[in-house]
Amino acid sequence: MNKFEKGVATVFLLLFAQCLLLFFHTQFNIEDFSHYVLEYWPNYIFNLFLLYILFLFFLVVLNRKPLAWFLFFSTIVLFSIANYFKISYRSEPLLPSDFSLIFQLNQILQMMNINHMLISILLIGLILFIFIILMKMKSEKIFSNKQRFLLSLLLAFFIVSVFYSKHPNSPYQVVANFFGNHDNYWDLTEDYSQNGQIAGFIKNLDIIVMEEIPENYSIDAVNEIVEKYKQKAKEMNVGNTPLENQTVIIILSESFMDPSRIPDLELSGDPIPYIRKLKEETTSGLMVGSNYGGGTANVEYEVLTSFSVNYFDASLSIPYTLLVPNLKEVPNITNLFEHKIAIHSYNASLYRRREVFEKLGFDVFIYENGKYDLTYKNTKDDGSYISDESAYQEVLDLLKETTGNTFILLTTMQNHGPYTKEQYINLFEVINDIDEEEKVKIETYVQGLHYTDMATENFIKEIDEVNRPITVAFFGDHIPSDVFDSFEQEHEEALAFFETDYFVYSNFETEKLDYPLISPYTLGSLLIEQLKMENTPYYALVSDLKKSVPVIRWGEYYKNLEEIHIYEELPEDLKETIDDYKLIQYDINVGEQYSVDLGFFEFIDE
Template sequence: MSTSVGPAARAGQALGDAPEETLPEETVPEETVPPSLRQVLLRGAKGSLQAALAISVALQASTLGLFLPRWLKDLLFDGGGFWFDTLLVWALIGFCWALLGRLWWSFGAVAALALVLGVVTLVKIPLRREPVYPSDIDFLREPGFLTSMVPLPLLILGGLAVGGVLVAAARIGRRMQQRWPRPRLWALPRRQALAVIGLRLGVLALTGVMLLHAFQFNHQGNAWRGLYEARGESWRYWNQTTNYRSNGFIGGFLYNMPTEAMAAPTSYDAEVMARLADRYTAAAERINATRDGSLADVNVVLVLSESFTDPTELEGFELERDPIPHTRALMARTTSGHMLAQMYGGGTANMEFETLTGQSLRLFRPQMLSPYQMLVPGERDYPSAVGWFRAQGHRAVAVHPYRVGMYKRQQVYHRFGFQEFVHDTTLPGARTIDDNPFISDASAFDEVLRQIDDSEAPLLVNLVTMQNHIPVTDNYPDPIGVEGVSGGQAERIGQYARGLEHSDAAFADFLDALDGADEETIVLFYGDHLPGIYSSDTQSANDGLRLHRTPFLVWSNRAEQNVVREVPITSPAFFLPLLYEVADAPVPPYLALLDEVREHVGAMAQGRLLDTSGDPVQPEDLDDETKQLLADLRLVQYDFSIGERFAVDRMWPGSVVTNP
C-alpha cells in the first residue's frame, strides 16, 4: 500500500540524516511528530551546556580539588573559575557542532580531549606534584619516554577509553537522531536552509573568536584573563596544582600558555647596559686581582645526576644502610652543600639550563615552565658556558644516555654550541644494571673518560645521567631494606636507594680514574630533584625545603684545591662562579655579577627566595643593595635572553656561538 508524503513528512525527513523508507501505516506511532528546527536547536544548546558542566566537573576532579572543601568554596563561590571554565567548554562544543554539524560527535570529541587531560593530570600529580601543561604536548614526540613513565597497559587502557568515548558518542548520537533528527540542508526549505547555514557560520565565527582569544590568555588586556581575575589577582604560580584547583582547571591551563619569557625592564636600553658592563667589569677586576689559578688547560666536567638525593635526610622511614657513603665522604672534604631544586619529581632540564646559562627561572615569567622547550629552540643561538669555554680553547661535548628529543635537547645543544652530542644510540658500550631499562651511570662516566683520553684540547663535558629516572620498581633483585613504611612505598624507596648505591660507587670510580690522570680536571656534581616515588604521607612529613634539596659538590684532581667548605643552600644559576672560586680562576664580568648576587641571596626559584642562611625572605624585605643587584641581574638576563644583547660581548665574551 503506497503512502503519500506530505509537507510534514518532508520536514521530518529534512531533519534526519537521510530520507527514511516509508513504514507501513500500522507501524507508525501516532505520537511521533518531527521536532521543529527551533526545538532541535534549543535542545542542542541545552544539552551542550549540560555536557560542558559535566566535563568541567570531571576536569576539576582530576586535580582532586572537588574533594577538598577549601578549594570547592574557593572555586564555586569566592571566584568564578569553574563557571568560566564551563563557558569555555561550551564554546568549544559549540565550535565543533557548528563545524561538524553533529552534536553528539562534538560531545564525544570534547569529552575525549577532557579525558586525556584529566588522566594525564591524575598520573602526573603523584609523580611531580603538578598538573598537565600546554608544553607537555612536546612529549607526544617521545612515545618511548611515555611508555617508560606510564605502564604500557595503562596507556592502552587510556587509548581504549578515549576510543570508547568516541564510539559511545557516535552510537548515542545515531539513536538520538531517530527521536530528534538534525537539520539536513538539502531537504530544508530554501529559507530555512539559508538560516541554518547562517547560524552555523555565525556560531563558528563567534566561538572561534572566543577560543582564539582564550589561547592569547597571557596577552595584555585579554578579556578571558580579566574575567578570571575579576576577584583580584589569584594565580598561584609557585604551586600549579593549587593554581588549577583555585582558578579552575582550564583557567590554570591557559595561564600556562606560552608567552614572552620576560617583561622588558623599564630602564632597559644600550646606555644602561653599557653602565652595567662597566660596573661588573670593575667587579671582575677586583675578584681577579687575588686569583692565581686558571681553567685554560683544565677539563671541566658538569655532572647532573638524575634524581640523586640523600634519602636519609627525609622523615618517615629508615634505610638499613647509607646508600651514598662515597659521595658523603667526598662532600666532607670538598666545597659542597645543597641545591634548591625547582620542583619535586621533575625539572631536570630547568636545573641544567640554570647551570649552563647562569639564568634563574625566578626572573622569567611564571609561565616559562621550560626554557628548553619554550625559549631556547626559538633562538638562533643562546649565551651559555658552552660558548665561553669554547672561546677559552675548550672542546664542548654533551653526554646524555637517552633520547635526543627529550626536552628538545638536540636543538638546545645546537643553540648553545656543543660540538658533539653523545646519546643513547651513539654511546659506545652502553650497559644497564640488572633489570633497570636505563643506561647505567658507570657507562656514562666511562664515556666521559674516553672523551678526555681522546681529546688533545681541554674539554667542557656536560653529562646528564639517566640511571635513577623513574619508574624504579623491579629494577634490582637486591633493594635496600626500608623500615617505617610498607608495601609498594617500601619497594619503591628500597629500589631507588639501591640505584643510588650503584651511582655512588660509579661516581667514586670515576673520580679515582681522574685522580690518577695527568690532565687536570675539575668536576661539578649535583642532583636535579627528588624522585616522585614518595607517598602523600611521606611528603606531608617532609614540609618546607626537604623535598626540594639535593646534594652538590665541586671536586678537583688537584688536591690543594679541595678545601673543605660547606656552602649554604644555593641555586644552580650560581654554580659557575662557585666552580671558578674553587679553581681560583679569573671570572668574566657576568660571573662576577652572579657571584655578588650569590653573596646576598642564597637561592632563588619561582615562588621561593632564600637568604644566605637558607631562610625564606620576601623581596620587599631585602636591603637596598640586594634589591639593586637583583635589578641588575634582571636587566642582564633580559638582555641575554630575549633582549638586544647589548652587553653580551663585554660581560660574557664568546658565550654566543654563531650557528649556521
C-alpha cells in the first residue's frame, strides 16, 4: 500500500471506531445514531482527531502497527461495552471517576446481570489471548528512536493538556470550542452524545468541585450570611428545645419506591399496604433524587451534609470518593448528636465508606466482616443480600445498648439488583403483556418490596415498645435500574423514575407536617422541624430552601410537581437564599471554610 492508501485505511478504521463508540452509546438506536452524526458532525471530526491521538500513543509506545491497532480497538471495544452497561444500569455514561472503583471489581460484578458479567469476562480473556499471540509475532518497526522521542514529547504535552480541559483558554479547550464543543453537565449522557464519547470523557478528567466560583466570595461575604442566619435561627428556635435523649434513625432503603406510580404498570396486588397506610398517618411524601437506578452514596452524602450534589461539577460524580476524604471539616447532621452509629448491610469496600464515615464523625461503623461485624446476616428465601428483617434487628439490638441522644444511619441492601426468578417465592404477578424476562424482574423486585413492608411493620411495632423517644425517617434512595424497561421507553420523561417514597414516624405524639415533596438534602431540616429541635444557622438556611424550593434538580427548582422554574424565573428574595446556600457550599467544599470558624454549623449560645 502507498502512503495515500494507508492514510485512507487509517481514516476508515478511525471512523469505524467512532461509529462503534456512538452505536453502543445510543444503545444501538439507529435513529439516535444518525441524528447525532448529522447534527453534531463538527464535534465528531474533533473526536476522530482524539482517536488518532490515542492510536498514535499506542503506536509510539509499541512501535509495531498491528499490535497498536489491536490495543487501540481493544480499548475502544471495552470502553464501548462499559459505557453501554453504565447507561443501561444508571442512565449516565462512563466517567473517569468510575475507575476509582476498579479495586472493588468483585463487588461490582456481583451486582451485574450474569449474562453481562460472562460476556465481559470472556471478551477480556479473548483480548488478552490475542495480545499474547501478537506480542510473539514479528513485525516491522515504524519509528526511529529519534522520531519516537519527538512524538513522545508531543503526546506528553497533549496528555497534560487534557487534564486542564475545563480551564478557560487552555489549549485543549480552545481547539475543542473551535469544533463546537459545548457543556451539557445536567445530562451527561446527552453531553457525550453531542460532543462525542472521547471528548465527553476527557472533559471529566479535569475534576472541578464547583464550576462556578462566586464572585463575591470572601470572609466578609460569608460572615454576612452567618450573621443573617444566626438571627433567623434565633427566631425559629423560640419554643423549640435542645436535643435531649432523642434517638433518630435514618433508614436508606435500597431501591424502595411505590410501584403503583410507574405509568401503566398493573400488578395483581399491593405489595406495600402497611407503608402506604403509615404514610397517610405521618409526615410523608415523595423524595425526588438526581439519579436514576443508582447513586446511593450520593444520596447518603446529601442526607448527611444537606449539600446538594446538583451544585457540584459533573466531573465530581461521587463526593464520597473524590471530595470528602480531602476536606479538613465536613459539617453534617451527626454533629448534633452525642452518639453516632452507621450500619450497612453489606461490606464497606465501595465508595471509601470506612474513611468517609470516620471523617463524618461516626463513632461506630457496623458492616459485614468489619471491625464491628453484623450480628444478623439472614436473607429472605434465596435472596442475594441481607434481608431488611436482619438489618432492622441490628438496629433494635443497638437501642438496648445506647443511651442519650443517638443518631443511627442504616443503609439496607435487600432490594438491590439483579432481580432473578430464583431469589424469592413470588406472590405478585404483572398483569401487563410484556417480555417474560422483564416480567420476572418486576415480580421479583415487587416481592422484595413486600418483604420490606412486612419487616417495616414489625420494626415499627418494636419501636413502639421502647421506652424512650425514637424517630424513624425512612426513604428509598432511587428506583431500580434495568427493571421497568418497557415502561421507561414509553414514558422517558416521567418524573416517576426519579421519585421514591419517604415517611417520618415517632413513637410519641408529633405534628404531621405537610411536605409532599422533598429532596435528600432537605431531610435533615425536616427532622429538626418535626422534632422541634433547635436550629443551627445552617439548618435555618436549609429550612428556607425546603419551604420555598424543596427540590433542586439539574438546573430546575421545584415548588411542587406542577410548578417548576429555572433560576432566572425565581423571585429576587429566593435567588438571594439560593446564592447564600451556594456560597456556603463553596466555602466548605472549595474555599477556606470560614463558616466553620464563624460558628455557622453550631447551636447558638444565648
